[in-house]
Amino acid sequence: MRLRILAAAALACGLVQPALAGDPDSWPTSVELGNGVNAGLKGLLQYDLNQFTDDRMPDGSDRFDDAHTWRRQEFNLYVEKKGVFTINAGYDFQSNSWVDNYIGLETRAGRFRLGQFKTPVGWEDGNTSTSNVTFMERSLPEQAVHEGRRVGVDWFYQGIPHWLLQVGFFTRHDLNDDAAGETFAGRVVYNPVQEQGEVVHLGLTASRELRDDRTGRIRARPEVNLTPVRLVDTGTLLGVDRLDRQGLEAAWIHGPMLLQGEYLAMQAIRPGLRDFHARGYYVFGTWALTGESRGYKTGSVAGLTPQHPWGALELALRYATLDLDDGAVMGGREHDWTLGLNWYINTHFKLQANVIRAFSDRGNLPLDPTIYAMRAQLNF
Template structure:
């Protein structure tokens, strides 16, 4: 597909999308650039603010929002052992370059679409139709995230570090399917059936059933205690499409993956079980996840079992902590997640302030060694600092210390690496 065709597709797709389905609602917000908007001849109104460009029609009969995000990464890395070469092929790269849009039809129906110009393989992210006409329920169909993983279901605008933890390698992420969710004041349940990804073939990766339940026994404006459990089972076709699991050491710029199962050609199924725990108190947020994955195999071969997890903490040094969101507006599966850091009007540098600062710490691990598979075992420690100078702007700096022993490279050699990753993030 040519570049011009991709642009045309993205523009046309902007008319197919949900408020909230693209997670722009989690972004820090400020006052509208055009508070009252520009009126049109038929009662419509055009506004430009920190949520993007929004066209609304009388009586809220229809609203179209067009936004986007740009994540620009830069960094350096060093491997302490000799003979591995340069870890990065480039020291700067566009991580994401999205155009996204939401179209709401009244209060109950919405469509959402995201297109990433920086990803030539899977450029379509959300492409989903949602219906929320039943109280406390939401139905969705399309390419969307399977309901699995506290950190995965959060917007990539709002995750604590530039990349999610090592154990995110086990999370199914986005695929095409149908989901239904229901929530109360302190609980949520969502389940769905999914095929393959819309970019690579809906019917090529078997069928999965994925569900997630959460409960928040403590949940007010200042404190939240969250527990969650997710499960997924996917039946894989017996064809020439192998299964593989790997992680890029929590830095997008790495050219090689230190842990990688390689192709598992006799994989018959993949089952996942994930546990979540999070506690928020004032400016402090601590969260942890553990994921166990079992791969069934054809012809009676012994199943493969892998595992991973993380513990992380964030401290907002001079602002409010991340809000807990029990139910999404127009996103089918992102129940019970934490949003982004918000910048108060007086803290914006354009208003004479200094922005908001957030400190993060994380320990993560992954084990891809079992049976005849020698995918490696890695443990990472990360410290990061984020600066939010204004609404819709974030500047990040992460240091990652990783230890992989054995690795998936050079017959299992030990790898110790030091990585610095920075990111300039713009989203609206």
């Protein structure tokens, strides 16, 4: 473990040195084409280290394998004119998959998008930039319930003071050939307070996915990604006509503090069989030790913008729980505690460290690993 921590520290030092040299916001990653039109390249690089302990099986073997590798190598080409249109093409070279690929138009009637992008149910997955998530990975219920990216069209409207409305329709296919049905989705957000350093967010999301293959599967990793192992997993559910998802969102930004939580539920409707119900929630709090306040825009919480030459520090604590036991389906139950420390070196570089204490019970096999995780991130 010490050697891997040293390897991660060496990588971090390699990132920090250029980060602290020069103006980090002057990188030439875009060019002006004239008439207010810009073209450019956006990138997100994340290198992770995962270390597992307390994961011994009854036969003496370890359930998890330690790992360190790239988590994401995403690049997006875009052409845009602020307030008029955006064209984006993105690919993740680590997972060999297409990410956001769409055409967006801004009108007085709202923003319209056509292409592939995230479905809205699941606040951190569907409506928060991957580079701005507080913890290294999304919570248990987010992983289980969020549908992922799909090809479709959506409408996004903020013309009513304090309100945000979003409606989307997604087709049977996506660019990675993973989708298996049509989805109708919507989101409503109310902001009774929205000022710099003081925000109240209340949200409601829902979707209905009509399954073509009449199957479904609900599962989650223990809040790290460099492992294929899931401690909770329903296995393949048969006879699924549709998957219904619902979410309740709430957050409060108060100066250097952020409190955020979300309740998520999912039902697999199976005519002639017993329906399956999954549910879970997370709640977390953060404190910017250096005094900065989180940003907020279009229903999403942003990261910290450092106000000191050496960056910004943030302490975070999360509790998450997921229940996949219902009737004859014993997918298991899990709850995790995650302690996180984030160092925002500047607007492009971030280092993260998480300690996760996972508690699971699936059938007659309780497994409660402790996980140490680190990440070095570059985004531009």
